[in-house]
Amino acid sequence: MLYPWQQTLWQNWQQLLGQGRLHHAILLLASTGSGREVLAQQLAQTVLCQNCDTEPCGVCHSCQLFAAKTHPDFHVVAPLQEGKQIGVDAVRQCNRWAVETSQLAGQRVIMIDHADALGEAAANALLKTLEEPPSGCQFILTAQSLDSLLPTINSRCNKWRLAVPDEQETRRWVERQMMQTVKLESVRLNSGAPLATQQFIEQDQDIRHGNLLDAFCDFLQPPFTGVYEVAALCTSEGIVSLKWLSYFLVDCIKLQQGVSSHLVHSESVDKVQAVAVKINPAVLLSQVRKANELHRKLEKHTGLNEELLVVEWLTGFIAD
Structure with missing residues (x-):
């Protein structure tokens, strides 16, 4: 289930999906605590869905495997530890996945979470695959900002920025979730990110x-x-x-x-x-x-x- 502040961006993606014009490498720029992984996984599941082009049907074999986190054509690359880089070996494995045949005779999706943690060698190893993508392979990259992302990766992706809601909207959303008053201070300490603010108070x-x-x-x-x-x-x-x-x-x-x-x-x-x-x-x-x-x-x-x-x-x- 998507969050309210993700709907506009998702509708843009749905339009491209329906027209068959979605870029082969999507870069989602979103702050920590914005729920970006939920949006990225929604896109991945939709690309893999066997029944629908613009949203996951939830009932096909592919959607069921995705929900069970056992989909053979969905691969995730991420840092092994928070704050660590994604190494070149992980990207080489990613390149192998990119050229493999789909096990369900459909699309393949490779998600690179925290793409701004790609080291220089890892980023260089990914470049050729992004430049000449194998047929039927969708890349979804997520990052907090462009600041730490190498320009060579940046230039080969279609960039989308997920804006955090207005701080008052964030405050109201967190208050509804928690059924309590929330200080504006808590919202601002978490850069206006709704999920980060909620977690800040819950913990x-x-x-x-x-x-x-x-x-x-x-x-x-x-x-x-x-x-x-x-x-x-x-x-x-x-x-x-x-x-x-x-x-x-x-x-x-x-x-x-x-x-x-x-x-x-x-x-x-x-x-x-x-x-x-x-x-x-x-x-x-x-x-x-x-x-x-x-x-x-x-x-x-x-x-x-x-x-x-x-x-x-x-x-x-x-x-x-």
Whole structure:
């Protein structure tokens, strides 16, 4: 079942499917938490369906195999771990699937999830197959943005961008799903993505975010005590905590510059104001940059002592 914000894009695809004009390599650009995998799989199932051209019938042998996740002509390539690259061996296997005969005498679909995680060697191995696609083979690639996608892959695909709903629409949708009031702050912390916002609340991250913010604001009031408490909260939450604190500090910078509209922490303005009047603007700018650098470092290198590195970052508020 598709989500409401996916309907317009899906109708465009249905029109192309009905006309037999769907490009052999579709690139779906969509943020995390937008349900892009649901939309991509809807397209895959439709291409493989034996009864209908523009939507899966749900009853044919192909649709039943797809629903059971045992379809022999549907193949998925994805990173083995979050944050890792897709290796060249996986793409070589993908190229073999592309030239195989369909086991159900129909189409073949190859989905490359997180195509922006293709390494250079893997992307180069895929190029020829995308340039000269075997007959009856449909590629569906998904990515968060074009930023990390190699231009050579980008240029050989038909690109479609799934826009997230307006933040108020996201808020209303999540409130309907959860039957509770949702803070705009929760929506903005998740870049307006409905499913990410819902998960954020379901997993009580909104509560832990609030606890971290309280401890962080207390720490930022002289004489700057509680550094290890903040570091422990960051470590228990993982590297997303650095993103939360970075958003908060950017809100502080906005207030210092006289910008009070569209703060991420729209329901915590009192905390933003309390820090904005205490911390030097140059220190805030420097600490935001260092927080983002630390986030990238911890994302790329596992096994580092996260708590020690966070303590080191926090002492930047004291040293300056």
